[in-house]
Amino acid sequence: MNTGAEQVKKLDRWAWVISLVVLMAVVMMRKIKISTGIDFSFLPPFHATVNALVFFVLLAGYRAIRAGQIESHKKRMSLALVLSVVFLLSYVLYHITTPETRYGGEGALRMIYFILLITHVVLAAAILPFILFTFIRGYSGVIDRHRKLARRVFPIWLYVAATGPICYLMLLPYYA
Numbered sequence: 375m376n377t378g379a380e381q382v383k384k385l386d387r388w389a390w391v392i393s394l395v396v397l398m399a400v401v402m403m404r405k406i407k408i409s410t411g412i413d414f415s416f417l418p419p420f421h422a423t424v425n426a427l428v429f430f431v432l433l434a435g436y437r438a439i440r441a442g443q444i445e446s447h448k449k450r451m452s453l454a455l456v457l458s459v460v461f462l463l464s465y466v467l468y469h470i471t472t473p474e475t476r477y478g479g480e481g482a483l484r485m486i487y488f489i490l491l492i493t494h495v496v497l498a499a500a501i502l503p504f505i506l507f508t509f510i511r512g513y514s515g516v517i518d519r520h521r522k523l524a525r526r527v528f529p530i531w532l533y534v535a536a537t538g539p540i541c542y543l544m545l546l547p548y549y550a
Contacts, residue, residue, distance in 0.1 A: 381514045390507035396462065397499060403469040410471050417468040418475075418542055418549060424461040424539035428454050434534050448512070454531075455509055461538075478548045487544045494537040501530045 478486050486535035504527045511520035 379514075379516065382510055382516055382519075385510040385514065386507060389503055389510060392506065393503040396502060399466050400499070403466050404474075406470050407473075412471070412513050414468050414472050415549065417472075418545075421461055421465055421468070422539040422542035424457055424464070425535050428457045428461070429532060429535035429539075431457065432528065432535060434530065451509065451512070455505070458505070475545055475549050477545055479544070483544070487532075487541065488543070490537050491541050494534055494541055496517055497530055498534045498538075501527060501534060505531055 431450050431454040435447050435454060435531075436447035438444075438450055477484065479487060504523060506522040507528045508520060511517070511523060
């Protein structure tokens with residue numbers, strides 16, 4: 375086994391652990407409510423902004439790699455990952471401290487909202503370990519496996535980053 379493959383194996387274990395911890399935190403945030411006395415109502419627009427930034431940074435990273443700008447690609451994809459972590463931490467904080475906002479729309483818009491929301495949530499949960507695996511392979515220099523994963527992971531991550539702000543905008547009229 376080469377050094378890159380050994381590093382990937384070790385880091386993959388951490389990716390699974392991180393993914394499971396995040397999944398448990400997201401599941402538990404619906405059950406755990408903490409009263410802080412702090413108004414976190416400013417966070418939903420922050421979340422939408424961060425998700426939109428992730429979307430554009432992902433596109434910029436894709437454009438960089440298509441142009442052969444490997445260092446630029448690495449920096450942009452690292453930024454997308456860091457922004458996603460910031461989003462996730464803030465999202466969990468918001469949901470453990472603030473009552474849930476329910477969508478109040480009707481008809482076709484209600485159906486569209488729930489389709490977007492459900493696909494967003496399911497794909498966000500499912501894609502996390504694969505984002506980490508893809509990043510690990512790029513970081514470790516296992517480029518063939520990185521490319522193979524990225525071709526599948528990138529469009530799903532892009533979809534999740536786009537549908538977050540769309541769901542926020544659809545939910546915006548119903549925030550207290």
